[in-house]
Amino acid sequence: MARRTVDVPALVESARAGSPRAVARLISLVEDGHESLREVMAALTPHAGSAYVIGLTGSPGVGKSTTTTALVGAFRERGLRVGVLAVDPSSPFSGGALLGDRVRMQDHALDPEVYIRSMASRGHLGGLSFTTPQAIRVLDAAGCDVVLVETVGVGQSEVEIAGLADTSVVLLAPGMGDGIQAAKAGILEIGDVFVVNKADRDGADATVRDLRHMISLGDRTEPGLWRPPVVKAVAAQKVGIDEVMEALDKHRAFVEENGELARRRERRAADEIETIVLATLRARFSHVAGHAGVVRLAREVLAGHLDPYAAADRLVVELGEQLTA
């Protein structure tokens, strides 16, 4: 099937000029793993690097999209341009959830200074670890001052993605996932700011106490290290949002000052490069080995003439020759 050709320079120019359509189209190219991606990233990279990336993660039901919406509102009040990337496939942004949430988010959808985009994990290449940094780059180059990356804190990869943000916010709700649950899910390590949302419900104080206790048990209480604050909020009523914003500002100032921000960004870029390398190797390997070649070796293994490591060695050498050719 012939793929529609893409006028990359024109698309990038439109995105930088503020066209939501162009931004959406660029993120679709990322999501599709389109052949023009290399050209797209080359065109965007010089214009990226000024957006501050905030990760938001939490189990389904803690009020991620409501909190995201409230934070978008708060950043808009500061006159900032905001990008929202929802990489949770079950998120309202991808059309699978409650109408109420969607309507609330729709307010911002009419705001030309807010880009909202959901991304599905289509399982190709490196998955979310491949597409997320590229989609952030699109929003960054399009002039977003802040990019909110919302992921559901269920799978390890989603947690890792959230952990790569400049500031990672972990959301909990009373009685849903208290301290120990958070520790199990691996989100205790990645949170820079913890928000106990739906704090008007029973058990909110216990959840806050549990969390603070769990945090105090970690090694993050040493002097000079960031001690993650635990903030209560009722995002649906915009309660506690000022406090969350204050915590975000403090963390940003902290990581900017002590060099941690630069280190996080280096790690994020390094991870992105490695993911592309592995995807490239995988693709080249398929090309080199071909189906027939691997099956021929597989037959030798089945006949007991060749062990699978020796078979793999042959393919690795072939691949090496092809990579340097």
Add this chain to the structure above:
Amino acid sequence: MARRTVDVPALVESARAGSPRAVARLISLVEDGHESLREVMAALTPHAGSAYVIGLTGSPGVGKSTTTTALVGAFRERGLRVGVLAVDPSSPFSGGALLGDRVRMQDHALDPEVYIRSMASRGHLGGLSFTTPQAIRVLDAAGCDVVLVETVGVGQSEVEIAGLADTSVVLLAPGMGDGIQAAKAGILEIGDVFVVNKADRDGADATVRDLRHMISLGDRTEPGLWRPPVVKAVAAQKVGIDEVMEALDKHRAFVEENGELARRRERRAADEIETIVLATLRARFSHVAGHAGVVRLAREVLAGHLDPYAAADRLVVELGEQLTA
């Protein structure tokens, strides 16, 4: 930490002579991704290839271990040597479950012609897709006529592993995961034999009907294709086990005759080789790139001087040079 050196030839000889200790030790080497694995596989490969591999998959609670135990008994009555590989981390074999199941399985544990082994997914290298075929090879070379690979049908990788068996058995229980659930989980495609276990419970006939209906909607009803039978059983009371064995025998005869068995085994060996190649590339890449090298490139990307694809290209070329050196 110095690793204990392994006398691979002696260990392989002991395993082939029927030492359960040697078999267990070899599978531990597989599980650990031990440095001697290459030598182990080279020593085992010429002696492998005669075991028939049966995959069993199903959600937690359908009675996988009870059914496995009953099948082990049936194969033992035929005088066959049986290996059991439980790659479900929550399986009784790995020590996490009901005492009743364990005691039942213990009967076979005293039988020198039965090897029972649980394997955890330790997350290194290629995970279960890396370790499972190697562990099967250990049991195969140790003289097992039949290897039962039990996986929990939850994750995609477990389902894939089950699907790579010579014959794949999918277990269900009434009211737990009927036809549509099975279709969602992707197990409808991989089942060669479906067993509705706990068939003395309400709803068993409905589950059988649902499954047959779902199967009839697939493309597996064409002439010349295998049409998966749906068998009722109460494994805990050994009811229906003869019928399951009959279905297994029929499927085996079918795939042996039409060449599908050879194709499945080729695919399994090819997958194994590819997994080793990718693990090798990943390891070599880490070696080539080093932390400093990637971070240097990451900084150039962050400065906007280099896009991530161009950075990846540089590493790929370096890797190619190293692979052919």
